[in-house]
Each structure stands twice: as C-alpha cells, then as structure tokens.
Amino acid sequence: MAFNCKQCGTCCMYMGDYIEIDREVRPFEFECSSVSTGTPFYATVDEDKRELFLDLTWIQEHPSACRFLRPSREKIVCTIHMTSAAQCKFYRCVVFRVYSKKRMLLGTVTGTLALHTGDKELQSAWEKVDRIIPWDTPDVEDRIAAYLVEQGYIPE
Template identity: 30%
Template sequence: MPFECSQCGECCSHLGLVHTIREEYGDYRYLVNNEYTGEKTTVSVDPDKILLFCDRSIFADRPEACPFFRYNRNEEKGYCTVHLTRPEICRDYGCWRMLILDKEGKRAGRIMCQSFLASEDERLTRLFEERINTLSGLTDAAWDERVIHELAGAGYTVLM
C-alpha cells in the first residue's frame, strides 16, 4: 500500500533543525539549505498557501518546525507551504512502515524504515523488544506477517 500522509505534522515539526532559509529572493521565493548535507534548494510558497505561510504562530508551539511548515488548527492538519517545490529529501520521506494503534484506536507507535520502533507506549516497547526484535532471517513479507500477528495478539491494530 503506498504511503498516505495524515498531515499530523510530526515529520516537519523538527525540520527547522535541518532546513534553514539562506536567502529570500522576494515574491515568496527562498533558498533553503540542508544543514546536514549542504544541499541547497530554491523553493516557492504555493500560491494557495500564501496566507497560511504568513501565519507564523506555529513557532510558538513548535519552535523547531520547518520554516515552511504550518498547522491549520481549524482543520487539525499540517501543511507544507512549499509542497510543489519542496526539497528532494522531503519528497522521499515516508513517515512509517506500520502504524500501531492501541485498543482505543489511538496511535501507540510507528515502525519506521525496516524495523525501528518509535513509541512512548511502555507495553508496546517491551513487547517489541521481547518478541519482535529477536526475529531474524525472515523476508520482509514474512516479518510483516509475524509482527502483525504478535501485535494483534496483544490487542494492537496495525495499519500499513
């Protein structure tokens, strides 16, 4: 199943540490620098997001947010205001391989890359360490199947 963004904004909430504005060209055009790779990208604010871009209130709650990320509180959705011209690293990003929900349907964790668990749910973390991190020699499909089985048996729901 292809990755679909839920627009939660977690991925972009710390990208201000990665992407910095090097130069402002005017007309909502900017030169962006990737602080880790040195890659520079010229971006333009999407015409339909200029008003959203002008609202800088997000930085009060998320001071490390990407300089082009904005959150619409009315819609409870995050937006990349330079989506059409965003840097390559942003184009390649996929938030999770598996999304793990607890019994109430709330996010308990994410499996990212091949098998990295990002979670603050202690029960899920312990289960992952004891029953899933020990899995080896499986194909990706077999690993996915086994992980889903283990998590479902513990009362979690897995979305892919």
C-alpha cells in the same frame, strides 16, 4: 504498505535549524539548504498556501519549527509541499502500526524500520525479524508485516 501522512506537523516542529532559507529570490521563491545533507534546493510557496505563508503569527510563536510550516484548520502543513527538500518528500514517520487481535495498539514501526513499543512480547517477536528477514530485500516491509501476522498481530 502505503504511507498516509496525517499532516500533524510533528516531524517539522524542530526542523528550524535544519531547513535553512539562504535568500529570498523573489516573492514566494527562496534558495534554501538542507543542513543535515548539505543539499541546496529551490523552494516555491505552493500557490494555494500563500495566504497561510504570509501569516507569521503562529511561526513567530514556534521558533524551532521549520520556517515553511503553518497551521491550517486542524492540520499543520508544509507550505512548500511541491518543492520541499528530498528528505522531506521521502520521510515517513510511521510505516505501520501494530495491533493485538483485540485491536489494542501495541506499537509503531517507523520509516527507518524501527519498532517503538512498550510491549515485551511484541519486542521479543521483533528481535527475530532481524534474523529472518534481510533488511535490503525490496519487499522488506511486506515481509515484516506478514511475519507479524504469523505471530498473531495485526499490522496496519
């Protein structure tokens, strides 16, 4: 299932200690480190986000946020989208949402394939996923979705 990032910024709000700027090489270009993986990366502020990046008002009010995060109208965006760290590119907060037949939202499945739900029946159905679908199968997400459909849920 294709993941569609809504650019809400939530996942980057506490990344200030994890995405470190080591050195400004020249205007809008930085040597950085991804602290959790110990991986260096070279960041260039996207050309269309340079004005946003230079406005420090919001970021100074949010000291825990990643230094490259900025508000842009109703969104909160990464200003180094083109050159962000590998784990930022692959991060998916939600693979799909799980609805009842009456289209009530019951839970979400994260990019690490963890279910978040307060619904006991869905939780119980999910516990069987572990036993019937191998996690290392390449089409695991599609198979989980198909299983949920069989159980009467709508994964989207």
